[in-house]
Amino acid sequence: MDAPLWVFGYGSLIWHPGFAVAEQETARLEGWHRSFCMDSIHYRGTETAPGLVLALDARPGACCHGVAFRVTPGQEAEALAALRARELVSSAYRETRLPVALAGGRRVEALTFVIDPGHRQYRGGLSLEAQAAVIARAVGERGPNCDYLFNTVAHLAALGIADPELDQLAARVRALGAIAQR
Numbered sequence: 001m002d003a004p005l006w007v008f009g010y011g012s013l014i015w016h017p018g019f020a021v022a023e024q025e026t027a028r029l030e031g032w033h034r035s036f037c038m039d040s041i042h043y044r045g046t047e048t049a050p051g052l053v054l055a056l057d058a059r060p061g062a063c064c065h066g067v068a069f070r071v072t073p074g075q076e077a078e079a080l081a082a083l084r085a086r087e088l089v090s091s092a093y094r095e096t097r098l099p100v101a102l103a104g105g106r107r108v109e110a111l112t113f114v115i116d117p118g119h120r121q122y123r124g125g126l127s128l129e130a131q132a133a134v135i136a137r138a139v140g141e142r143g144p145n146c147d148y149l150f151n152t153v154a155h156l157a158a159l160g161i162a163d164p165e166l167d168q169l170a171a172r173v174r175a176l177g178a179i180a181q182r
Helices: 076-087 128-137 145-158 164-175
Strands: 006-009 021-040 051-071 093-102 107-115
Touching (some): 006 093, 076 093
Antiparallel strands (some): 006 051, 051 107, 093 107
């Protein structure tokens, strides 16, 4: 029997995995943090006016709380194809497998997409104010950048996952008069 395929979600995968899910549980990934550190030139921005999307950026001592999804058995190939088409659209993410701790105490290896800090779309180190300015005005093929931020914040809160940095960012984007506030 093959090992189950787990996928770690920290952004839009939390609220839209896009594959058949057999089980999901909140989870913790050590050594990485959730960060608006990737230019979005497709989904939440364009080549000429990039937005920003979340990525996992390596940082010693960091911890990212998200959701681990176990793909429905027999659906692994379809899930991988869908995830690769969605996440590797511009090669700014690296597909990797990392150990995550599930809230129930189990540890699993999960497929995870992390930022390539050498890629031209990497925008690590932007101030909160600079992030807010981009997110408040950017729009891509999947809609306003601010919707992505607000959906992520709302779903993290619904799961009981605190992310004060994202909460501050959302407040700042709202204060700037984001393109769409739904």
